[in-house]
Structure formats: structure tokens, C-alpha cells
Amino acid sequence: MQIEKEILALNAYDPQASKPGNERTHHAVERRLTAFGRGAVLFYREPIEAVSAEGVWIQGADGRRYLDVYNNVPSVGHCHPRVVEAIRQQVGTLNIHTRYLNAVVDSYAERLLSTLPAAIANVVLTCTGSEANDLALRVAQAATGGTGFIVSEMAYHGNTAAVTEVSPSSRPGRPLAAHVRTVPAPDSYRKPDEYPGQAMAAAVTAAIADMTRKGIRFAGMIADTIFSSDGVHADPPGLLAPVIAAVHAHGGLFIADEVQPGFGRTGDALWGFERHGIVPDIVTMGKPMGNGFPMGGMALGPDLLAAFNARDKYFNTFGGNPVAAAAGLAVLDVIREEGLIENARDVGRYLQDGLREIANRHLAIGEIRGAGLFIGLEFVTDRESKIPAPETASALINGLRERGILIGAAGAYGNTLKIRPPLCFGKEHADVFIEQCDAVLARISQ
């Protein structure tokens, strides 16, 4: 429980603990908590009021601009002119549901499917990744006749009732639902294993055996292929191959939740699962899909969708509206034309190299890991004991905020910095980030 409290307190505003120093901020916080409830979460001890944003920068009401190293929603850059223009054009032309035909919607669906393995030939469009995952669970249930799901120990897959049940990180300290089993995420730092894929496959097989013993039929496994909320675990490439084999051997489906790694973030390819050389049964997507326009989706094989539709219909009023489709097309265009996958790879590597360099003098850095522009920076009290140091992560997060850099944390101990900037993040931004990390860590260790 202590650790959980620390994670929450890491970079959240706590109305009990402090009052914002700035009068305008104090007033804005009061408005927020009055309308949205005292439990509404704001980042930072001194919350930030944003007034505009562009590329990797957020402009604060305090007159400062902040480097966004945290926000994976405006994935091709805040207010990207191409996406903005696509939305502006379409929203004045037509915004309607999918029970009428519209060419923009079909063009988007075809374009999106063309980026996926050939077997994944159908798509259902939703408004959020949560809705996509909620639906994917039901498809897996319909296809297998099972109800049991396996997830990683700190998985987060969204916020609906059904999806919260397969999101242990949303239910700290509470028992899992009877139909859910967890397996440890791969962890190159704390659980180094010569064959982490085989270890995970064995854990999956054991979890299936356990649910079978309890009379629960296995439906599938849902995994974020970069294990973000477990602390960002991307390596080794290919580790999910034996895992999906184990899932299939027991008649289950593998759902790749691409809300976090998808749309080029890992620097390898458009989709995180490609890093592992697997073809999932269902692919779900969300956050970066429309660069902030609310949209999500579930892509899958036609047979699976037909099996679901044989019993259930699914209709999402706003899902797949032409404005979302136009935004989604623009995002795919920008990723390709601006070479953002390559940029994620190159700048990600540059960032990791730079962080390794400063790690030589900051012994609190336990490990630097990740893929592309999704990097985990884990802090420990010392490298020998590897005792998690969430207080160091917290001090760094708040120190960086003071220096105009926005970032958050992840992982079971809350001691891993989640480095996840918009994909247009350049080496010049990486330099600023590394330099400031260096400076704040030097101050902390004094």
C-alpha cells in the first residue's frame, strides 16, 4: 500500500498536501475540483494550466513553454497543421455515423488495414481504446466460448467495467476477478532470463491450467506489446512468439493492445507486435490514432468478426465518423511523409545513448531500456541491491517540471521514468532533456 501511495503521489497534485503558489493556478484548481470532484487528478504539485500547444511544446498560462516528453496522444505533434486542416475541412462538410456510406470512412478503413497483416482484414471503429478493448474481449469470448483472460501483472487496458477487470494496475490492492490471471511482464533488469519468451509462455500455460482447474474456459491473452505500465519492457524482440504459440495451443486468442506502442512509436515498424514477429488475432488501437481526435479501433480476421456478429451486433454512433476518418488518414500520411518511424528509431537511440552517458555519473539510474521513442529509465537506491527509488523518480519529475519539461512514471514501483514524447521529437529536444535530467539528478544527489 505504501508503494501504491507513492506512485499516486509521484506527480499528482494533492489538494490535502499543498496549495498552488500561483494565485491564478490556485483559482483554476479550485474551479476544476469544484466541477469535476475533489478526486479529479491533476499532474504536479503545482498544476500546469495549458493555453496552447504546437509540436513538442505546450504553452502555459504562466508564460512559460514546456517540453512535452510525456504525452503520446498528439503523437505526430501537438496541433499538427496537416491533421488540424483535415479535421477543419471535414467537420464543415459531413459528420455522420456509419450507417450511411461515405468515401472518406472507407478510404481510412482500407488504408489502416493495408498497414496490418493480410489475415487482419476487417476493422470496427470506436471512439476510444477502452471501447476497442471492451469489444475485443467480447469477440474473444464469442470465438472461444471461454471467459478467462491473461494479462501482465501491471497491465492497463482501459476504463470500462469489463476492461478495468483485466487492468490490474487500475485495481491496486484488490483481488483479481475470478476469470483473470496475471503473468509477470518480461523484465531485463530485475528478472533477467536467457529465454524470457519461453518463461512467459510457461507462465501463460500455467495460468491456463489454473483457470481450467477452476472451471474457467480460456478465452485469450491481451497484452500491450511494450508492457508500458509494467515499466516499459520491449526486449528482446521476438519474445512474444512463444507466448502467442502457447495461447493458440490452448485455443485462446491473442489481442495486441497497440494503444501505447502503435502508430510508429517503437521505431521498428508501425505496430509494436511487428517487433516480435507475431500476427495477433485481434489488434486494438486508440490514443495516437487521430492525434487527439477521439477515435479507437479493433482490427481482426473476418471469421472472428463474423463469429461475434452471429450473436451480437455492434454499433458505435460516433465510431468511424468522417471527421475521425479524415484525422486518421492525416496521421498515417504524416507518419509516412515525415519519416516519423525512422525518427523514433534514430532519436530514441540517440536519447538512450545520451542517458547512458549521464548514467556514468548518476548511480541512481538502474537501467535504460525501450524501443524507439518509448524509453524506460529506472531508478534504484543503489545498483547492487536494485531497491526501487520512486522518491528519486518523483524528485526528478518535479525538478524537470520546474525546468520546463513534462514527464511521468510507470511500473509496479513507480520508479521508472516513462519517456514518451511526440514522435516529432528531435535530437535538439533530446539534448535539452538529457542536459536537464543531468542537472536535476546532480542536484538531487547533493
Add this chain to the structure above:
Amino acid sequence: MQIEKEILALNAYDPQASKPGNERTHHAVERRLTAFGRGAVLFYREPIEAVSAEGVWIQGADGRRYLDVYNNVPSVGHCHPRVVEAIRQQVGTLNIHTRYLNAVVDSYAERLLSTLPAAIANVVLTCTGSEANDLALRVAQAATGGTGFIVSEMAYHGNTAAVTEVSPSSRPGRPLAAHVRTVPAPDSYRKPDEYPGQAMAAAVTAAIADMTRKGIRFAGMIADTIFSSDGVHADPPGLLAPVIAAVHAHGGLFIADEVQPGFGRTGDALWGFERHGIVPDIVTMGKPMGNGFPMGGMALGPDLLAAFNARDKYFNTFGGNPVAAAAGLAVLDVIREEGLIENARDVGRYLQDGLREIANRHLAIGEIRGAGLFIGLEFVTDRESKIPAPETASALINGLRERGILIGAAGAYGNTLKIRPPLCFGKEHADVFIEQCDAVLARISQ
């Protein structure tokens, strides 16, 4: 089962039954079913390809324009310039989640809450009505410690796994989940009752007693206050007063699902529940909230939200983003400044009067009912037997489509036309609609 099939076939394209006559439409349908699956639902035997829309009109790729009497999402009118401009302005300025402060978001929350009873002082913003209802169910569970819900017999509350369980109309022919009970919607035509509110309250009390006997603790009732999918039942005003009293007497919460009646549609007030003089515990909203921009919300008393937050946190990445807030503010502005509630009342009354006039010569019209611009037009084989005539509703829907008017059906028998145009629908549009109904019904009865 026969009736269910008829409902589905009423105005849905059936790939097995017919090929579109138009080559372009045929090609567009093929694209759609190839990408979205053969089970994707399109309206009409000859689906419509929309290219643009404005006010109450949808422009087809066939060069025709269609009067939209069906679509309650673009509630203040398709592509309303005020809403379009608000989105265009904000999407180029800032589009971010709610963990940073932003004045537009707080202004919207305050403005929305100012339209609700004083006790309903908190709001949580989501992306869809489904997400709002999914969350509302969880809030009711947390507040009461119960799991049992009561809904109307043909209720529809959304598409998540949890919400589908309380949406009997989405599960035709399948048994209800163990924690769900239904009560008949009020029905002035088929079940006239001097005291329909008391009758419903008695049914609610009996349902609670039944679930209690089975060891299920009552959590609450969720109801669309105009009972849209039950066939549009608005009268008598006040009927929900004894119902909510019964719910409260047994410790449950009353959730008013305003996705359909909300935002002025009933012509009485901004919210459907106001027609019944009640103060719900939770109000959920969706479709018309952003005139097509994906947004939803749940408003409730601070104590209820705090009770939920004591155990669970809820965060919705896209929910309450500044673009949604800007769209939502523009919608509230337009409703007020254009007098759309009054328009819904006046044009709705004019429409009902006009339909009553043609009902003198079309004996298939069994009843005309509703509130504001939400009107049900029920068809029967004859007025004596009141045998439902879904085939007449279907013929009318398809006949109107041929004449450039878009409309759908509702109710357990699929025999009730659901008249639900954008709220800027004028008397001139009502005249067109009535005249064409008259003409098609004359042709049908020949």
C-alpha cells in the same frame, strides 16, 4: 424471432437479398462490407452515400438531397457553423487531456452543471454515452454495494460489455443477465392505465423483491426518460415521480439516460427528466452533446462521485478535451440563442397535429405520441385489434427514402416510426414530411 427479423429488415440493407441498382452504390457497399465485415449494417435496401450535410439536409452522392428526420446526433443541425467554428478554432490551439488545467474545459463543465439541478454538482466527461452509462453503473454499484439493475423491456443504453447487459434490445431472444430485471415501459396505446407511474413503480418494487429473493442486492434503475427504444413513450408528464420514489425507498439510485431526450429534444426543457419533475441521482449524456463531436458525460452529486473515487479512479484520455468542450459550449449557446427548445415544442406540436390530420384517412396509424421533436407514429393492421404492422412501417420508411426523406423505426414490434429530426427542423420541413407520409401511405393502402 420472426418479429425480430422484421425489425432488423425494416430499413437495413441486406447483402443476401438485393444488390443496389446503382453501380456506384454497389461499389461503395462492397468496399464497406469488405473492410468492416459482411455484418456491417447500412440503412436501406438501396444504401445512401452521403457527401455533405447542412442543417436538416444530407446531400447524397446520387445528386439528391435528403431531409433528415432520423438523426439526433447533429442535434442543432448538420455542420452547424457555430459548432464547426468552435471546433476549428480549438483544434488548432490545444487538444489535450484533463490532467493539465485549461479554462475552456472548466467553463464547459460549469456551464453544463448550471443547466442541471443544484444537487447534481459534479461531472465526469467521457467520449460516448456508452462510456458514461458504463461508469454510471459502476458508481451505482459503489454507492449501494448492490449489483442489481432495473431497465425497461426494450431498453438500449449503449454498447460496452456491461451496458449491453442492461440493454435488452441489444440481446433479442437471449435471457437477461442474472442481475438485470425489466419492467414494461409506459404505453398509452397498448396498456392504457389511469396511473401509469404507479403501475411502473409497482413493477419496479416487484422486480426489486424478485432480485432480493435471489440474493441480488439492488443497485438502481437506469431509464431513458422518453423510452425511445420501447417505442417513444413520453406521457403522462410526471409518471417517473412514483418510480424514482420506489427506487429510493429500496436504497437504489436512479440514472436518467439523457442520450436520447437530452439537450432540448422534448421541447419542455433541456433535460428529459424535467418533464417528469424528478431529480435523478445520476444523469448521463451523449449523442447530441457535441453535435457529432465524440463526447459524453455523467453528472451526479459530489457524494456519489466521492464514494466511487474512494475505491476507484476513472480517467478518460480524450474525455473532456478542450475541443470537445468548445463544441459542447457552442451547442449550448446555439440551443439557447436559436430558441431550439421552443422550436422543438412548437414544430413538434405542429407535426403531431398534421399527422393527426392525415390519420383521419390512414387507418393504419394507430397512435401519434411523443414530446417536442421526438414523436412516435405507431402502425397497426387495424385500430380494433391493434395488431402491430411493421410491414406498413417498413413500406413507409422505404417509400419515404425514395422521396428523399430519411427516417427509422423503434419499439418491440418495429412498427413505430421514430420521428427525431435535428432541432432546427421547421414547419416547412414538417409540411414536406407530412405531405410525403400522406402520399406514401395512400400508395401503400392501394
